[in-house]
Amino acid sequence: SQTIHQWPATLVQPVGSPLSLECTVEGTSNPNLYWYRQAAGRGLQLLFYSVGIGQISSEVPQNLSASRPQDRQFILSSKKLLLSDSGFYLCAWSGGLAGGPYNEQFFGPGTRLTVL
Amino acid sequence: EDKVVQSPLSLVVHEGDTVTLNCSYEVTNFRSLLWYKQEKKAPTFLFMLTSSGIEKKSGRLSSILDKKELFSILNITATQTGDSAIYLCAVVGPYKYIFGTGTRLKVLA
Numbered sequence A: 001s002q003t004i005h006q007w008p009a010t011l012v013q014p015v016g017s018p019l020s021l022e023c024t025v026e027g028t029s030n031p032n033l034y035w036y037r038q039a040a041g042r043g044l045q046l047l048f049y050s051v052g053i054g055q056i057s058s059e060v061p062q063n064l065s066a067s068r069p070q071d072r073q074f075i076l077s078s079k080k081l082l083l084s085d086s087g088f089y090l091c092a093w094s095g096g097l098a099g100g101p102y103n104e105q106f107f108g109p110g111t112r113l114t115v116l
Numbered sequence B: 001e002d003k004v005v006q007s008p009l010s011l012v013v014h015e016g017d018t019v020t021l022n023c024s025y026e027v028t029n030f031r032s033l034l035w036y037k038q039e040k041k042a043p044t045f046l047f048m049l050t051s052s053g054i055e056k057k058s059g060r061l062s063s064i065l066d067k068k069e070l071f072s073i074l075n076i077t078a079t080q081t082g083d084s085a086i087y088l089c090a091v092v093g094p095y096k097y098i099f100g101t102g103t104r105l106k107v108l109a
Helices: none
Strands: A001-006 A012-015 A019-026 A032-036 A044-052 A057-059 A064-070 A073-078 A089-095 A106-107 A109-114 B003-005 B010-014 B020-026 B031-038 B043-051 B056-058 B062-066 B072-077 B086-094 B096-099 B103-108
Touching: A001 A089, A012 A019, A019 A032, A019 A089, A019 A109, A032 A073, A044 A064, A044 A073, A044 B096, A057 A064, A057 B056, A073 A089, A106 B043, B003 B086, B010 B020, B020 B031, B020 B086, B020 B103, B031 B072, B043 B056, B043 B062, B043 B072, B072 B086
Parallel strands: A012 A109, B010 B103
Antiparallel strands: A001 A019, A019 A073, A032 A044, A032 A089, A044 A057, A064 A073, A089 A106, A089 A109, B003 B020, B020 B072, B031 B043, B031 B086, B056 B062, B062 B072, B086 B096, B086 B103
């Protein structure tokens, strides 16, 4: 069965510090991968998605970046965090090309980031 | 611009009540519509709808899609306190999942 891991679960960082959040998926190959941010009481905002290694699409201009160094690994980074980067970050995967891009999406446990 | 609008934004009911949550959308190249339940952490999948008029049912929850009028509803009958959560609707386009802001449901004992 497929599982998705995210770490860390919680993170408190000062303004201006770097960020690296990691997400890995097991039990599937060539998944589509996604990073979302959810502000308190709000819906999910898509930040990045990737359909393959090294292929990243950015949805919202910001000081965050994403990378996909391996098929089942997705990393969210920042060189200098802003206060507005605080939120709940969710990684998700959906079926790859064989399964179609319109299948249900499965979420990792999330990282709660507080920037002080 | 693609958008998904959910209503109401929040709802407070008593145990045993029936609730209807709404999701309307304007999305190019519609593929499917998904409903999720989010409690404290990650959203968990409830339903995927691709065809109009076919009800999906799971216990006390059911959902239906109208592709002509571009909306879906999620019904919960005989609500319980464990149904308290944020319910998210997402519409799927090519490689994209567009989420609404969610409906926050609170069920009082």
